[in-house]
Amino acid sequence: MGNGGGGSARTRKAEGSTPKGRPQSRPAPVASVNRAHDQDGAAAVEFAVVAIPLTMLVLGIIGFGLTLWSFQGMQAAAREGARLGSLPNISTSDVVTASRDALTGVVWGAGADVSVQACPPPPRQANDTVRVTVRSRQPGFVLPFVGELAIPRAEAVFKCE
Numbered sequence: 637m638g639n640g641g642g643g644s645a646r647t648r649k650a651e652g653s654t655p656k657g658r659p660q661s662r663p664a665p666v667a668s669v670n671r672a673h674d675q676d677g678a679a680a681v682e683f684a685v686v687a688i689p690l691t692m693l694v695l696g697i698i699g700f701g702l703t704l705w706s707f708q709g710m711q712a713a714a715r716e717g718a719r720l721g722s723l724p725n726i727s728t729s730d731v732v733t734a735s736r737d738a739l740t741g742v743v744w745g746a747g748a749d750v751s752v753q754a755c756p757p758p759p760r761q762a763n764d765t766v767r768v769t770v771r772s773r774q775p776g777f778v779l780p781f782v783g784e785l786a787i788p789r790a791e792a793v794f795k796c797e
Contacts, residue, residue: 707790712738714769717731717732721752721768722755728752728754731768747772748770751771760796763795764795766796769791770789770791
């Protein structure tokens, strides 16, 4: 009949199309809409739950590393002072100066107390030693709720020559 072979409107509706030829859209199920709204802040909460302990862990690792680095520097300063103090004709003030010079750049080395138990005057016995102790005035590695874990102190002992 003269409608161009497109069929009647009733035939188009039966095929699942709108009168303009576009497919009909179906409304989303109610359950999926509610599920999407339930997840709105989940990512932020999960980030907060993971980020806080992870940040504390990273800061703890950095603090522990600084403590270990400082202790090694203090140990090296004590060893340097004891090595020098084991030589003959070296004064206690030279040993203290050498130890303090070796503390340059150490985090907790500024203002450290250096104590020297010097070699006895000649004649010396075979078991005579010099003992140098470097003790920091700064606090060591401190954890919240636990307290100080590291005592910033280093000691070196050398046999007297």
